[in-house]
Amino acid sequence: MPQYEKILLKNMEQPGYAGSLAEYEQTGGYQALRKVLKDMQPDQVIEEVKTSSLRGRGGAGFPTGVKWGFIPKDHPGPIYLCCNADESEPGTFKDRQLMERDPHQMLEGMIITCFAIGAETAYIYIRGEFRLGARILEKAIHEANAAGYLGENILGSGRTIKIYVHAGAGAYICGEETALLESLEGKRGMPRFKPPFPATHGLYQKPTVVNNVETMANIPHIINRGGAWFAGIGSPPKSCGTRVFCLSGHVKRPGNYEVPMGIPFREFIYEIGGGMRSDKPIKAFIPGGASAPFLTPEHLDVKMDFESVALAGSMLGSGGVTVMEEGTSMVWAALRLMEFFYHESCGKCTPCREGSSWMTQILQRIWDKRGRDGDLDMLDELCKNIAGRTVCAFGEAEVGPVQSTLKHFRHEYEALIREAEAAMPRGKEIPVLTN
Ligand SMILES: Cc1cc2nc3c(=O)[nH]c(=O)nc-3n(C[C@H](O)[C@H](O)[C@H](O)COP(=O)(O)O)c2cc1C
Structure with a gap:
């Protein structure tokens, strides 16, 4: 197996490493925070992150330093940081490991981010099902407070930074940054129209940065080893x-x-x-x-x-x-994914709410060999009427599996429909699934 230098998983892959504050400090933990407080101004931290070319690890890949730079300078009221730990996307389970196995790495990244953007309060919005992760983070926050890395006058700098853990109720849409903010405010988790963007009108309509767990975990390393070092790893200049x-x-x-x-x-x-x-x-x-x-x-x-x-x-x-x-039915795969999106659609936008139900029903009847002529055209049409017509990117997300399986594996859909037609004499009524 090829060996590559680990940065984020390095500590936790050491035998016996349990992620306590003492263990994290032994590996050089919180040195980046000390450096920032002693030698750097907030703008210098933002510049270093821009130099690193770090892009968000939550999905959209937006440049992190650029996002931080959108926070208004000298804002008179509060500024917030929200760490997105919702991680509900099927097939994605990295943030959970980063939080549970090395919580201080991400906390240090959050504290440095607060310093850079001028926030005194940060929230970790964690997926409701991650109970263990929430407990581990609470304990780590307690340790960091007791050691003077968090709370009032951190490391004698005069800075106050507080971090709170907020557990969601288990909704995929609450990973979308504006739905997350709504949920954090105690409302039903539904996305907001953008603009205005969270950088100016975020939590409680105040300037807010929302960043993913893995994005935050990279920050201490960028500060310790320099933005240029980070920018030299991977696929520069855009995927570093x-x-x-x-x-x-x-x-x-x-x-x-x-x-x-x-x-x-x-x-x-x-x-x-x-x-x-x-x-x-x-x-x-x-x-x-x-x-x-x-x-x-x-x-x-x-x-x-x-x-x-x-x-x-x-x-x-x-x-x-x-x-x-080979052997996996791609119609079945698209159906399973569509069921997930139908279940998780928040219902705010008609194309997504109604379209996900229609698409699930059509896919189900094709899979049950009750498909009809015209079903594939209807799926195509539905996809076109959902993507780009919703408040958030959920619309694009839910049509991806259907459009791509129709593109690469259309013959599988057609074969199931042909079987259905062969079994059902023409002219006879075909039952329609209702939900
Ligand atoms: C439907 C939907 C679900 C999302 N779920 C998550 C999630 O669970 N975790 C996450 O970090 N970002 C998620 N995002 C992306 C966030 O909206 C946002 O772009 C991200 O948290 C910004 O952080 P980053 O710049 O560090 O990536 C989701 C987006 C959409 C449209």
């Missing part, structure tokens, strides 16, 4: 650093693996993941979480970076790589 990719599906060694961005999927799946579990050929894979369109074996040499995956017609998204072997 490592990424913790989550490997799942029909592979021999599923799990989280940290690799430099830009290695080919073939190396990741076959060398790092050990290849297919039953040695059957690969049929398809999702490159970046359930909302990323499927790719096929001809894309195995595509590089795992933002631009290359976009050029191949998909997205690197949340970093969840799910692999499917």
Whole structure:
């Protein structure tokens, strides 16, 4: 297996490392915070992160330093940081490991971010099901408070920074940054129109930065080793650093693996993941979480970076790589994913709320061999009427699996519909599924 330098998973892969404050300090933990408080101004921290070219690890890949730079200077009222720990995308499970196994790494990143943007209060919005993670973070916050890294007058700097853990109630949409803010304010988790963006009108309509757990975990390393060092890793100039990719599906060694961005999927799946579990050929894979369109074996040499995956017609998204072997029905796979999106649609936008229900019903009847002529055209039409017509990117997310399986595996849909037509004499009424 190829060996790459680990940055984020380094500590936790040491035998016996349990993520306590003392252990984190022994590995150089909180040195970056000391450096920032002693030697740097907030603007210098933002510049260093811009130099690193770090892009958000939550899905959209927005440049982190640029986002921080949007926070108004000298704002008279409060400024907030929200760490997005909702991680509900099927096939994505890296933030959970980063929080549970090395919580201080992410906390140090959050404290430095607060310093850079001028926030005194930060929230960790954690997925409701991550009870263990929430307890671990509470304990780590308590330790950091007691050691003077958090709270009032941190390390004698005169700065006050407080971090609170807020557990969600288990809704995928609350990972979308504006729905997260609504939920944090105690309202129903539904996305807001953008603009205005959270940088000016975020939590309680105050300037707010929302950043993913993995994004935060990178910050102490960028400060310690310099933005230029980080920018030299991976696939410069646009996809720098490592990424913790989550490997799942029909592979021999599923799990989280940290690799430099830009290695080919073939190396990741076959060398790092050990290849297919039953040695059957690969049929398809999702490159970046359930909302990323499927790719096929001809894309195995595509590089795992933002631009290359976009050029191949998909997205690197949340970093969840799910692999499917020959023999898997892609109609079935699209149906399972669509059921998830239908269940999780928050209902705010009609195209998403109604369209996800229609698409699930059509896919179900095709899979049950009750499909009809015209079903595929209707699926195409529905996809076009959902994507781009919703308040948030959920619309694009939910059509990805259907559009990409229709593109690469249309013959599988057609075969099921032909079987249905052969079994059902023409003119006879075909039952329609209702929900
Ligand atoms: C439907 C939906 C769900 C999302 N879920 C998550 C999530 O669970 N975690 C996350 O970090 N970002 C999620 N995002 C992306 C966030 O809206 C936002 O871009 C991200 O938290 C910003 O952090 P980053 O710049 O560090 O990536 C989701 C977006 C959408 C549209």
